[in-house]
Amino acid sequence: MIRLPHLLALIALPVLLAAAASAGQDRALWPEVPKAIGTPHPEGNEYWRRHHPDLLRHDRDLTLRMGDRTVRASLRQCLVCHAVTGPDARPVAAGDPGGFCAVCHEYAAVSIDCFTCHKATPDARGLRVIEKARAMGNTPETATMIADYLEALQKGTAFAPQPEATE
Amino acid sequence: MERTIYREIGLSRGLAGAAAIVALALLAGLIAVVVIEEGGHIVTGMTNQIVWGTPHIFAIFLIVAASGALNVASIASVFGRSAYKPLSRLSGLLAIALLVGGLAVLVLDLGRADRLIVAMTTYNFSSIFAWNIFLYTGFIVVTALYLFVQMSRGGARRYVPAAGLLAFLWRLALTTGTGSIFGWLVARPAYDAAIMAPLFIAMSFSFGLAVFIIVLVTLSRLGNRPLGLGLVTRLARLLALFVAAVLYFTAVQHLTNLYAQEHAGIEAFILRTGGLYTWLFWGGQVILGGLLPMAMIFGSKNLGIGDAVLASLFVIAGGFAQLYVIIIGGQAYPLEIFPGFVTSSSFQDGVVAAYTPSWSEIALGLGGVGIAAALTLLGVKVLRILPTNLGDANLAAQARVQSA
Amino acid sequence: MKQPTPRPDAVPPSRRDFLRAGAAVATITLAPGVTLTAFGGSAEAEADANHRWGLLVDAGKCDPDCSACVSACSQENGWHDTGHPETDAQWIRKVDLTEIATGRELSLPVMCQHCESPPCVDVCPTGASFRRADGIVLVDKHICIGCRYCMMACPFKARSFIHETVPDADKRSFAPRGRGTVESCTLCVHRVDAGRVPACVEACAATGHNAILFGDLNDPESEISKALAQYPSMALRDDLGLDPGVRYAGL
Structure with missing residues (x-):
C-alpha cells in the first residue's frame, strides 16, 4: 500500500548490491547481511532481496484467506534459516536491532510491520533445530534436517510441545 | 444603505486569547495521542466491554454537529430565508471545521491509527463505516464547493442554490449514516432501531445550531462586529424547535422499546436503574439539554444574547449527556446471549460493565474540539467569512432589497 | 506432498507482476483458489466451500x-x-x-x-x-x-x-x-x-x-x-x- 518505502528500498538496492560486490573494503559503511543456514534459495539472494515484500504479501493472503499453507514465502520458515543469535546465545528478534530483517531495513529506513503481530523468533522446536544444525555444521545431513523441519512447519505438524512455547 | 460586506476579522487581544485557549486544547490532544500511541489502549478507560469510549462521544458529537452547523446555510439557500444569508459562509466553514475535528478524534483513536491509508484504500461496502468514509470526505468536498460558489464573485454564484441543495441532501445522508452506525447493530438491544437515523438527524439540527449560535456570538465579539438581537433570537427559537424534535424522537424511541418485552431490561436500565446513565438521561439530556433551554427560549419575552448563548451551552451539555447514554450506556448493559438464564463468567458476562473515562480520552476529545476551533478561527481570520454588520436594521434592509 | 526445499524452480523476476496480480485476486475475491494454484504452488487451497x-x-x-x-x-x-x-x-x-x-x-x-x-x-x-x-x-x-x-x-x-x-x-x-x-x-x-x-x-x-x-x-x-x-x-x-x-x- 505504501509505495514510498518500497521506492526507497529500490533506491537502496543498487547500493546494497554494490556493497556486496565490494565486500571487504567498505564493510563498515554497508549493512552486513547475517549468514543463513540451510540450502540457499535457488532463485538467488538478489531475487529475494528485491521481491520479498511482494512474495510475502502475496502468500500471506493465500494462507490467511484461502488456507493454502504450501506457500513459498512464509515468515515462520524465513526465521528458521535466517535466525541470528545474540551475544546471550538467544535468538535476536528479526525486527530488532541486529536481527536479520532489521539489518537492511534500518539501513534503508523502511519500517517493518510484520512483527507487531508475528512472532519474530523461531519457536522452541525451531530453536532446537537451529542449535543442532549449527553443531552439525554445513553438511548434507544438516540440509536434510532443516528441510524436514521446514516441511513439517508447512504441513502444520511441527507444533511446539505446549509448555516450552512460553519459554 | 449598507450592503452585506464580508471581511476577515482583525488581530486583537481577544483573538489572541482565543487562539491561546485553542492552542492549549490542541496541545492536550497531542499529548493524548502520544500517550495512547505509546502505551496502547490500556492507558484509556476503554475495555473489551466498553469498546467505544469518550473519544467516540466527542467524535460523534462533532460530526453530528458539523452537519447541523450547515443548516443555517441550507435555510438561506435551499429554503429561501434571506435573513440567514449573511451567515451562510460561517455556516459552511464551521461545518467543515467540526467535521475535520470529529474525524481526527475518530481516526486517532484507532488501534492502528498508522494504518489510516488502509482505511482509505481498502473497502468493504457492506459496512456503513466504509460508506461513512465517503460520506464524510464527500461532505468536506461538497461543503467546500458550496463555500466556494458563495464566495466567488463571478458567474459561479448562480450555482449557489444547486450547491446548497446538494450540500443539504448530502448532510442528511451523512447523519443518516452516522445514526445507522448504531441503528444497524442488530446484536445490541440499546441500538438496532431504524429510528436512530432520524434521531441523529434531529440531534444534528439541535447540536449544530447550538454550536453555531455560540460561535457566531463569540466571533462577532472577537471581530468587533455588530450582532442584532433579533437575529440571535430567531436562531434561538429555531434551536428550541430542534430541541423539541430531539425530545420527540427520544420519546418515540423509548416508548417503542418499552412496548417490546424483550427490550424491558435495557429500558429499565436507562430509565430507572442505571445509576449514572439514568441521571444523565433525565437530568442531562431531558432536563438540562431539553426542557430547560426550551423553557428559557420559549418562556422569555425578551431573550438576551447572553440567554441564547447559555441555552445553547445547555443544549451542548445535554447533547454530550445523550451521547454518553447512547454510546457508553448502550454498551454497559450486558448482552443477552442466554435469555432466561442468569449468567456469570470471567469476561463480565451478565454484569453491567464499568467505565471511567481516562484523562487521555478526554484530552483527545478536547484536541478534536481544538482542531475544529482552530480551523474556524483561521478561516475567519484569513477568509471573508464574517459580515461586517449583522445588526438587525442592516439585515432587514438587505432582506427588503433582495425580495424587491 | 510438497518439497519445500530445495525450492521449486527458480521463478524469473519477470513473474513478479504475475504474482502480484494473483495477490490482488486473493485479496479481493474469495473464490476458490482455482486461478491461484497456477503459481501458488499448491495442488488445492485448504479452505474449500465443500466443508463447513x-x-x-x-x-x-x-x-x-x-x-x-x-x-x-x-x-x-x-x-x-x-x-x-x-x-x-x-x-x-x-x-x-x-x-x-x-x-x-x-x-x-x-x-x-x-x-x-x-x-x-x-x-x-x-x-x-x-x-x-x-x-x-x-x-x-x-x-x-x-x-x-x-x-x-x-x-x-x-x-x-x-x-x-x-x-x-x-x-x-x-x-x-x-x-x-x-x-x-x-x-x-x-x-x-x-x-x-x-x-x-x-x-x-x-x-x-x-x-x-x-x-x-x-x-x-x-x-x-x-x-x-x-x-x-x-x-x-x-x-x-x-x-x-x-x-x-x-x-
Whole structure:
C-alpha cells in the first residue's frame, strides 16, 4: 500500500548490491547481511532481496484467506534459516536491532510491520533445530534436517510441545 | 444603505486569547495521542466491554454537529430565508471545521491509527463505516464547493442554490449514516432501531445550531462586529424547535422499546436503574439539554444574547449527556446471549460493565474540539467569512432589497 | 506432498507482476483458489466451500469446575491473563448459567460462533473481518485498523481488542497477535488446515468429558452431523438468524 518505502528500498538496492560486490573494503559503511543456514534459495539472494515484500504479501493472503499453507514465502520458515543469535546465545528478534530483517531495513529506513503481530523468533522446536544444525555444521545431513523441519512447519505438524512455547 | 460586506476579522487581544485557549486544547490532544500511541489502549478507560469510549462521544458529537452547523446555510439557500444569508459562509466553514475535528478524534483513536491509508484504500461496502468514509470526505468536498460558489464573485454564484441543495441532501445522508452506525447493530438491544437515523438527524439540527449560535456570538465579539438581537433570537427559537424534535424522537424511541418485552431490561436500565446513565438521561439530556433551554427560549419575552448563548451551552451539555447514554450506556448493559438464564463468567458476562473515562480520552476529545476551533478561527481570520454588520436594521434592509 | 526445499524452480523476476496480480485476486475475491494454484504452488487451497467446520458443545457433559478448553486455547494461541480482567483478551470463556425459572445450573464454553452470516464481517470497514470458504471467521490483522466496530456488532462478545503490546515470547508462530488489532477464536485454523482438531476439543477429550465435538457440518457422515441429527441442539441467539457453526446441546 505504501509505495514510498518500497521506492526507497529500490533506491537502496543498487547500493546494497554494490556493497556486496565490494565486500571487504567498505564493510563498515554497508549493512552486513547475517549468514543463513540451510540450502540457499535457488532463485538467488538478489531475487529475494528485491521481491520479498511482494512474495510475502502475496502468500500471506493465500494462507490467511484461502488456507493454502504450501506457500513459498512464509515468515515462520524465513526465521528458521535466517535466525541470528545474540551475544546471550538467544535468538535476536528479526525486527530488532541486529536481527536479520532489521539489518537492511534500518539501513534503508523502511519500517517493518510484520512483527507487531508475528512472532519474530523461531519457536522452541525451531530453536532446537537451529542449535543442532549449527553443531552439525554445513553438511548434507544438516540440509536434510532443516528441510524436514521446514516441511513439517508447512504441513502444520511441527507444533511446539505446549509448555516450552512460553519459554 | 449598507450592503452585506464580508471581511476577515482583525488581530486583537481577544483573538489572541482565543487562539491561546485553542492552542492549549490542541496541545492536550497531542499529548493524548502520544500517550495512547505509546502505551496502547490500556492507558484509556476503554475495555473489551466498553469498546467505544469518550473519544467516540466527542467524535460523534462533532460530526453530528458539523452537519447541523450547515443548516443555517441550507435555510438561506435551499429554503429561501434571506435573513440567514449573511451567515451562510460561517455556516459552511464551521461545518467543515467540526467535521475535520470529529474525524481526527475518530481516526486517532484507532488501534492502528498508522494504518489510516488502509482505511482509505481498502473497502468493504457492506459496512456503513466504509460508506461513512465517503460520506464524510464527500461532505468536506461538497461543503467546500458550496463555500466556494458563495464566495466567488463571478458567474459561479448562480450555482449557489444547486450547491446548497446538494450540500443539504448530502448532510442528511451523512447523519443518516452516522445514526445507522448504531441503528444497524442488530446484536445490541440499546441500538438496532431504524429510528436512530432520524434521531441523529434531529440531534444534528439541535447540536449544530447550538454550536453555531455560540460561535457566531463569540466571533462577532472577537471581530468587533455588530450582532442584532433579533437575529440571535430567531436562531434561538429555531434551536428550541430542534430541541423539541430531539425530545420527540427520544420519546418515540423509548416508548417503542418499552412496548417490546424483550427490550424491558435495557429500558429499565436507562430509565430507572442505571445509576449514572439514568441521571444523565433525565437530568442531562431531558432536563438540562431539553426542557430547560426550551423553557428559557420559549418562556422569555425578551431573550438576551447572553440567554441564547447559555441555552445553547445547555443544549451542548445535554447533547454530550445523550451521547454518553447512547454510546457508553448502550454498551454497559450486558448482552443477552442466554435469555432466561442468569449468567456469570470471567469476561463480565451478565454484569453491567464499568467505565471511567481516562484523562487521555478526554484530552483527545478536547484536541478534536481544538482542531475544529482552530480551523474556524483561521478561516475567519484569513477568509471573508464574517459580515461586517449583522445588526438587525442592516439585515432587514438587505432582506427588503433582495425580495424587491 | 510438497518439497519445500530445495525450492521449486527458480521463478524469473519477470513473474513478479504475475504474482502480484494473483495477490490482488486473493485479496479481493474469495473464490476458490482455482486461478491461484497456477503459481501458488499448491495442488488445492485448504479452505474449500465443500466443508463447513463447526463445533457441538454438549452442556450436559461440560463440568462446571473444568476449564481445560480455556487453558488449552490460551496455551495454543498465546493469550493469557495479565491481571487486567477488563482488557485481557479471551478467545474462549466458561460461562456459568442458572435458569431463572427452574434454578437449573449449567456451564459451557463460549467462543466465536463462526456464523454463516457474521455481523462482524458485515460491519468491518476494511474487510479485515472475513469468513473463509469453509465457514471459519477470522480477522485479517494485516488490514485491521482497530476500529472495534466488529466488537460492537458481535452478539456473543466473542472478540477482544489487544490493548497492550504482546511480548515476543508470548506469541505463537501459528497465531499472530499484536496490539491495536481485534482478535477472536480462529477455530485453530492452523490445526484444521493440517487435518487436526482445535486445541479446546482435544483438551476436552483428554479430560474424558468429550463435551465439544468438532467436524464438518456439510458432511452427513461426520460425527458432528450424526450427533446433530440425533439429539436436540440449538444456536445461541437463534432469533438473529446468523446460522452459527457452533451449536449447543443440553441448554
